Amino acid sequence: MALAHAILTILTDTPSSGYDIGKRFEEQVSCFWKASSQQIYRELTKMEQQGWLQHEVIAQTGKPDKKLYSLTAAGRQEWQRWYTAPTEPTPIREDLLVKVLAGAHVAPEQVRQAVLLRRHRHAQQLQLYRRTEAEEFPPNAMTRSQQFSYLTLRRGLRYEQDWLAWCDEVLTFLDEQAAADSPSALPDTSALPLQ
Template sequence: MALEHAILVSLSERAASGLDLTRRFDKSIGYFWTASHQQIYRTLSRMEKDGWVRSEVVAQQGRPDKKVYDVTAAGREELGRWLAAPTPAQPLRSELMVKFRAASYGDREQVLDLARAKLAEHRDLLALYEGIEQRDFPKPDGLAGRELDMYLVLRGGVRMEQFWIDWLTEYLDAHTRAHTKDER
């Protein structure tokens, strides 16, 4: 029930069409909340029916018309209500952890390869986030308000990737040690 609210947040930052939103959910806000264009169009329709957003058809030159959505007063009210409501605990769901736990029921070497692949993925993501951090927030000390919010969420992404890298490294090291011990 949170896609509506993620859309309200994104539209509060700036009015947008369905495709604009789709692109935002492919980066920026998409780093911590993903959605496909099908979901977005469907949800926008429902939100307009509910009066949380309104749309205006905008003609473009050399391109098809687009419907630009904007948050209404009712939408702003709903956003404020949701922001203050308690956030239910979102249990961790990690396919990788299930696989790691199950490694002894299959080919362990292939599971270790999966771990190495994930480690590379997370290193790439960390580099991406750190690049954004250095480009957009070179001096974080003076930040406040909306910019501070953006910065701190990005910091969450950086720390999250660092967590994966550290844990996967511990995992691979431990299994390497256990393996060499077997060999002796």
């Protein structure tokens, strides 16, 4: 039911077509939700069958017709119900952590490579968020709606920073291990790699 509620939330803001919703997902919401257009269209059909939405067909010149969806009273009510119900955290499924967990069974270089690759991805994503922050959220001139939007971007920023910091922890650990194992290492830095 989760995607349905994300869609309801967008339609709370303004009536939209499936295509519009898809774009808003990509632009605004991609930091914490991803949905393919196929998924969105399918969900919209289901939600209309449930009576949460209605649509009217809008003829456009130069573009294909579109179905403009808007909330029904039942939809608005369902949205309110959802809003006050507790939200569960996303189940996390992280390949990289599985790899690190098994780190003792592979060459240290393999662990390092895996972590480095992911570190790079998070660094890029962080940069992207930083750009968005600079471009779309002027420190002293945000509307109320923008302020909330900014709070969600803050989550994205934190998330990426936290990943980077953890990757660095792992890399530091690997460095210390390597130093301790190599004959030319300083002898007294091997213990207590993390605390």
